[in-house]
Amino acid sequence: MSNIGSYEERLPGFDWAIAKETLGWQDGELLNIGHMATDRICAQGKAEKTALIWEGFGDAKKTYTFDDMRVITNGYARFLQEVGVQPGDRVCIFMDKSPSLYQSFLGTLKMGAVAQPLFSAFGDDSLEVRLASAGTRAIVTTQKHVKKVRKIQERLPELKHVIVVEGNPAKLREGELFFDVEAAPRVENFESYKTDENSPSVLHYTSGTTGQPKGAQHAHGSVWGQALTSSWVLDLQDDDVYWCTADPGWVTGTSYGIIGPWVLGVTQCVLDVGFTSARWYKFLQDNKVTIWYSAPTAIRSLMRDGTDLVKQYDLKHLRNLCSVGEPLNAEAVVWSEEAFGRPFLDTFWQTETGAMMITNYPGMKVKPGSMGKPFPGIEAAVLDLKTHVPHTEPGKVGLIAFRPGWPAMFRTYRGQEDVYRSKFFGADENEKPEELRKNTNLWYVSGDRASIDADGYYWFVGRDDDVINTGGHLVGPFEIESALIEHEAIAEAAVVGKPDKVNMEVVKAFVTLNPGFDFDDMMELSVMNFIRKSLSPLAMPQEIEVMEKLPKTRSGKILRRYLKALEWGEDVGDLSTLEDD
Numbered sequence: 001m002s003n004i005g006s007y008e009e010r011l012p013g014f015d016w017a018i019a020k021e022t023l024g025w026q027d028g029e030l031l032n033i034g035h036m037a038t039d040r041i042c043a044q045g046k047a048e049k050t051a052l053i054w055e056g057f058g059d060a061k062k063t064y065t066f067d068d069m070r071v072i073t074n075g076y077a078r079f080l081q082e083v084g085v086q087p088g089d090r091v092c093i094f095m096d097k098s099p100s101l102y103q104s105f106l107g108t109l110k111m112g113a114v115a116q117p118l119f120s121a122f123g124d125d126s127l128e129v130r131l132a133s134a135g136t137r138a139i140v141t142t143q144k145h146v147k148k149v150r151k152i153q154e155r156l157p158e159l160k161h162v163i164v165v166e167g168n169p170a171k172l173r174e175g176e177l178f179f180d181v182e183a184a185p186r187v188e189n190f191e192s193y194k195t196d197e198n199s200p201s202v203l204h205y206t207s208g209t210t211g212q213p214k215g216a217q218h219a220h221g222s223v224w225g226q227a228l229t230s231s232w233v234l235d236l237q238d239d240d241v242y243w244c245t246a247d248p249g250w251v252t253g254t255s256y257g258i259i260g261p262w263v264l265g266v267t268q269c270v271l272d273v274g275f276t277s278a279r280w281y282k283f284l285q286d287n288k289v290t291i292w293y294s295a296p297t298a299i300r301s302l303m304r305d306g307t308d309l310v311k312q313y314d315l316k317h318l319r320n321l322c323s324v325g326e327p328l329n330a331e332a333v334v335w336s337e338e339a340f341g342r343p344f345l346d347t348f349w350q351t352e353t354g355a356m357m358i359t360n361y362p363g364m365k366v367k368p369g370s371m372g373k374p375f376p377g378i379e380a381a382v383l384d385l386k387t388h389v390p391h392t393e394p395g396k397v398g399l400i401a402f403r404p405g406w407p408a409m410f411r412t413y414r415g416q417e418d419v420y421r422s423k424f425f426g427a428d429e430n431e432k433p434e435e436l437r438k439n440t441n442l443w444y445v446s447g448d449r450a451s452i453d454a455d456g457y458y459w460f461v462g463r464d465d466d467v468i469n470t471g472g473h474l475v476g477p478f479e480i481e482s483a484l485i486e487h488e489a490i491a492e493a494a495v496v497g498k499p500d501k502v503n504m505e506v507v508k509a510f511v512t513l514n515p516g517f518d519f520d521d522m523m524e525l526s527v528m529n530f531i532r533k534s535l536s537p538l539a540m541p542q543e544i545e546v547m548e549k550l551p552k553t554r555s556g557k558i559l560r561r562y563l564k565a566l567e568w569g570e571d572v573g574d575l576s577t578l579e580d581d
């Protein structure tokens with residue numbers, strides 16, 4: 001059935017069982033994402049179909065059929081098993097977007113372990129916090145990135161195996177394992193571990209306002225949500241060539257850069273080089289990409305390079321464009337219609353939701369600047385900011401909330417059930433995560449603000465917390481502040497988002513200095529580099545402002561909101577709670 005214009009028809013009587021029908025799923029089949037994305041597709045007669053087209057620097061290009069993926073993921077699964085990794089253990093995947101990333105991810109799931117992908121630009125501090133929190137048992141990485149693991153390994157007693165899958169085996173240290181899946185004996189058959197819908201699958205770390213990043217734990221049952229949204233929103237069809245520009249270190253890159261498209265047996269492309277508009281257009285053209293899932297920052301960057309550049313490429317194959325991660329401004333939607341002949345469809349969701357929640361649909365009228373409407377089966381609302389009761393007044397701002405229980409919903413924050421519980425308004429303090437997830441009297445609160453218009457379209461307003469969204473990536477102020485004060489010159493730090501034309505927000509730090517330190521250009525550079533290396537380029541402050549003292553409440557809490565309001569030129573509000581001496 002065509003997806004064009006079918007949104008309204010699909011609302012009444014919607015049932016998630018439709019996802020199973022879409023995949024031709026029979027009860028009793030093995031519910032394991034690794035198996036479903038490879039073996040199951042091969043068994044449908046698509047063994048020789050291209051699964052992955054990968055391009056890297058220079059002319060590097062590789063393609064893999066679904067059968068190649070099946071055998072290679074078998075190889076990874078068997079290797080992890082032989083090393084001693086057990087089902088349920090966390091296996092961190094830490095590398096650039098090379099084919100090995102995708103293959104080791106699926107191999108991990110096949111043998112029942114939990115895949116914990118981390119962005120390869122993370123520095124050693126970012127890595128350490130997330131590996132320690134997850135109690136990670138094994139890390140699969142490359143020679144290029146293993147150095148960061150070496151720096152922190154001795155502080156991670158639970159990390160038993162460092163597995164290097166690309167590079168020069170002669171350069172490894174004692175205790176590190178080298179594994180070249182393509183040179184290893186071919187593993188023709190591997191029986192995937194019998195996971196079920198509640199078995200843990202993927203662990204993604206995401207930032208909050210307070211504390212260090214939290215591990216959103218997903219389960220294999222997420223596949224129903226990811227598959228159906230891939231089909232109905234991305235509009236993936238059997239003969240499509242699909243490109244998701246996200247890195248699997250972030251949830252878009254796994255839910256829609258691995259799981260959704262491959263369980264549908266769709267060909268995916270991956271471009272593992274840095275961004276330039278020309279390179280992206282060439283990639284779209286050369287691979288005859290039909291479906292493209294990207295992000296507002298990238299779209300704004302393309303826009304800056306103009307429509308003339310677009311017209312130099314043959315992009316006639318493009319059929320559907322979607323966007324996620326930050327507000328997609330109306331100008332970008334209008335521009336994409338001019339440049340590509342079709343609008344980018346905005347989709348709204350989160351690491352925690354695992355799949356799209358509020359989105360635009362093929363054929364549904366696009367109101368540029370709106371996120372669209374809730375996916376069928378998703379009960380969404382906007383809650384009053386104070387009373388937390390849903391309201392329906394058009395245009396009135398409230399908190400975006402969802403009734404729990406959709407298939408791709410995260411199952412807990414690893415080791416932080418209380419924080420998980422705090423995301424549900426009305427929860428009882430004894431309710432366990434599995435009860436919260438099924439309690440449809442509660443609301444899961446996203447942490448974002450929006451309004452709904454008279455036609456039921458959602459309009460994003462902003463976050464309800466201090467988390468910074470830079471280029472579609474969330475960075476937690478606490479993590480950056482903690483790192484800043486490790487620098488010898490810095491006494492105290494407060495980090496906020498600062499408006500930016502392309503990235504929406506960039507990181508700005510306010511700091512006070514330790515006695516005896518001067519803040520000149522050299523010092524500023526030193527602090528920036530310190531954060532870039534220990535955390536990541538995303539977390540690096542683009543601006544550092546030295547203050548005599550930081551604004552605080554009487555109880556000594558730094559007032560980030562005050563600094564943010566100053567930065568955004570907003571009313572700074574009631575200052576009476578500020579320290580007065």
Ligand code: WT7
Binds near residue numbers: 252325326474
């Ligand atoms: C946060 C979630 C979901 C994949 C990527 C990000 C913001 C996400 C939109 C959108 C405005 C958006 C929200 C949300 N966000 N999509 N279409 N319009 N804001 O996952 O890292 O968990 O970030 O990104 O603030 O809560 P994430």
